[in-house]
Amino acid sequence: MKRNLYITFLVIIGMLHSCEQKAEKKTVEPTMKKKAVVYQVFTRLFGNTNTTNKPWGTLKENGVGKFADFTDKALSEIKDLGITHIWYTGVPHHALINDYTAYGISNDDPDVVKGRAGSPYAVKDYYNVNPDLAVDPSKRLEEFKALIQRTHKAKMKVIIDIVPNHVARNYEGLTNPNGVSDFGANDNVSVEYDVNNNFYYIPETEFKVPEWQDGYLPLNGEQNRLSDSKFKERPAKWTGNGSRLAQPHVNDWYETVKVNYGIRPDGIKDFEDLPEGFDLRDYKAHFEFWNNKTIPDSWNKFKDIALYWLDFGVDGFRFDMAEMVPVEFWSYLNSNIKMKNPEAFLLAEVYNPQLYRDYIHKGKMDYLYDKVELYDSIKHIMKGYGWTDHIPVVQKGMADIEHHMLHFLENHDEQRIASPDFAGNAELAKPAMVVSATLSTSPTMIYFGQEVGESGAEGAGFGKPTRTSIFDYIGVPSHQRWMNNKKFDGGQLTQDELKLRDFYKRLLNFTIGSDALMGEYQEIHFFNKDHTENYDHRVLSYVRWSNDEKLIVISNFDVEESYAFELKIPEDVIAKWNLENQAYELKEELYGKINKTLFVKNGLGKLEIELQPLESFIFSVKE
Structure with a gap:
């Protein structure tokens, strides 16, 4: 829950500062082959x-x-x-x-x-x-x-x-390599901040454990000689999520201390x-x-x-x-x-x-x-x-x-x-x-x-x-x-x-x-929403391809409804794939039990589809 609240906060802040944060977009090619x-x-x-x-x-x-x-x-x-x-x-x-x-x-x-x-x-x-x-x-x-x-x-x-x-x-x-000191071992703890301190401090102040709330107690209240609502830390350090309180809140990351990276x-x-x-x-x-x-x-x-x-x-x-x-x-x-x-x-x-x-x-x-x-x-x-x-x-x-x-x-x-x-x-x-x-x-x-x-x-x-x-x-x-x-x-x-x-x-x-999954992508979802009867917003379709492999991916997210329709592959995809006006055999790559044919006529591809609830197909085009 705490991390989700933090995520929501970050998204809001990002939206408010979108003009400042926006970077020049540049496409980076994949380095992996698969x-x-x-x-x-x-x-x-x-x-x-x-x-x-x-x-x-x-x-x-x-x-x-x-x-x-x-x-x-x-x-x-x-x-x-x-x-x-x-x-x-x-x-x-x-x-x-x-x-x-x-x-x-x-x-x-x-x-x-x-x-x-x-x-x-x-x-x-x-x-x-x-x-x-x-x-x-x-x-x-x-x-x-x-x-x-x-x-x-x-x-x-x-x-x-x-x-x-x-x-x-x-x-x-306990097993640091030679010459490696622990975090905080050489810090100047008399100041809140020093560029080479590993932590931030609250000088001359004792750390206090949080006030436990909503029935929570460490170890569910079980007796333990160290469980006494005390932890010796003087001076207190900033908590991991950035809290500067000597007594962090129970919803803070109180078990951790924030590392200083040279930001005052x-x-x-x-x-x-x-x-x-x-x-x-x-x-x-x-x-x-x-x-x-x-x-x-x-x-x-x-x-x-x-x-x-x-x-x-x-x-x-x-x-x-x-x-x-x-x-x-x-x-x-x-x-x-x-x-x-x-x-x-x-x-x-x-x-x-x-x-x-x-x-x-x-x-x-x-x-x-x-x-x-x-x-x-x-x-x-x-x-x-x-x-x-x-x-x-x-x-x-x-x-x-x-x-x-x-x-x-x-x-x-x-x-x-x-x-x-x-x-x-x-x-x-x-x-x-x-x-x-x-x-x-x-x-x-x-x-x-x-x-x-x-x-x-x-x-x-x-x-x-x-x-x-x-x-x-x-x-x-x-x-x-x-x-x-x-x-x-x-x-x-x-x-x-x-x-x-x-x-x-x-x-x-x-x-x-798959080679195609490291290649090109194009959605055909909106084309089919505009041109295909019975195509629904619970269905998604797109194509992926490389020089050696062409894929048609279609999924039904509906848990109850089946869908039957004629899926269309737009003319620009057919042109990019260099397909002729003819029939092409398709192989279903997940289970291999479905025999389908892609018919290309006047540069438009058509494929009869019957999707059961929660069913997906990955078809590869055989040339």
Whole structure:
């Protein structure tokens, strides 16, 4: 809820300042030869077979997954689903409520930890990994290294989180490389701000934990020697979401502290701006620009962290709340990353559409969440009150950056499709997923359990139903049925769940092999609304093509109504495809059971269509 309110605020601000924020549009050609598909998996939940699901349950009561649960068999099944990259969410060591003092790890205070298992976005040690995820916590780095190697052996790439805007209040690096000091270790805490301080301070003031509200108490009120509504921090630091109060509100990100990137409290920047036109320059030019420049200490700290994990074997990063950090820092960080690994996969959480082009062109991001535009539009359609007419409009507005806008229907922040608060039925994802995966050249992402219709119904504790909790020890029921006691064969899935997973597997494998999906796009939706009887705003159609492949995509978002009509392919598309006035056989690429013919006469293509509720077709033209 807090993040959604923040997104709404950003969109409003972006609209008010659209004239100031608008950047020159320039189209960037895709660098990938085929589509990428990211499988986001919440690492500690993936391998957990415990079905107890006690609210606020401990690790012992509710269980936890391990790096080791990603066996060769599990990874092979993920790969066979049509996956190219795995985003292992929650890997860096974050604050949590378990006793690992035997391994030299300090206990975390429940008063500044959300849930019992802790938020993955309150990182406590950037040079190590979550000890919950290791069979032997003393060898947790070795176990993660082995997982990276297994993932690469399965021919997939590894993405992990970096959270640049904030760190845990009790940040404590145990395995820092030589010469690396902790965040805040060298800060001048007598002042609110210094360019090389890592944090902002409220001098001579004690931090106070929030006043707990609405029945919430840390650990649900369970006794814990550290849970005393106190946390020693003097002077108090600004909170992660920017609160400057010594006692943040319970709805602030009170478990974190905001990182200082050289922006004074009054908003003045203590670093150089990028020169005019530098959005048109490549990452090498950006790297050279920052070379030998004096930059804030926090910039160097996060650069060192990113390069450390690249050396470790990680192939890319998902950057949390990237727009809360200045775009100049991203120019610096991402150019350093690309100089080390030009193929690194860089994905950022940015929600303000007015900032998209700056963070892509100036910040050198590869991909941004397409949340506010495409995801929100599709969600409204799936919920029954949106029209498909909005999707071509969104795609047109993104035409110059469409390759950089990662598409998804679920992630850890969003409601599960099968939740009653979203669609209430995982089947409604089918047309939406076809559109999400085939509309553009951008990567596609799915969230573990989405492919078997997980509903996120558990009242886990801090985490509430509709989203699979990222704060609690919990089992994920539909996913557990697919795991089948770690056989990873779907042996306990229902017939409907098996069919749904088969749909995802067919669709995603088609997308990663298609040339046309990395080629041209044209909507034919509005042409058919104007010229075709029985064509409805619950239906969407468009074409995709390359030199070697021509596709016609059509989806029915209606859960009850069937549609029968003569789909028309406009004359300009037929001309671009160099088709003659004759009949062309079509192959249906998802299930291959439909035999259809495209008739071209007087330069206009016509195709008889019968669409069942929630049905989609991807037809390829055979010449």
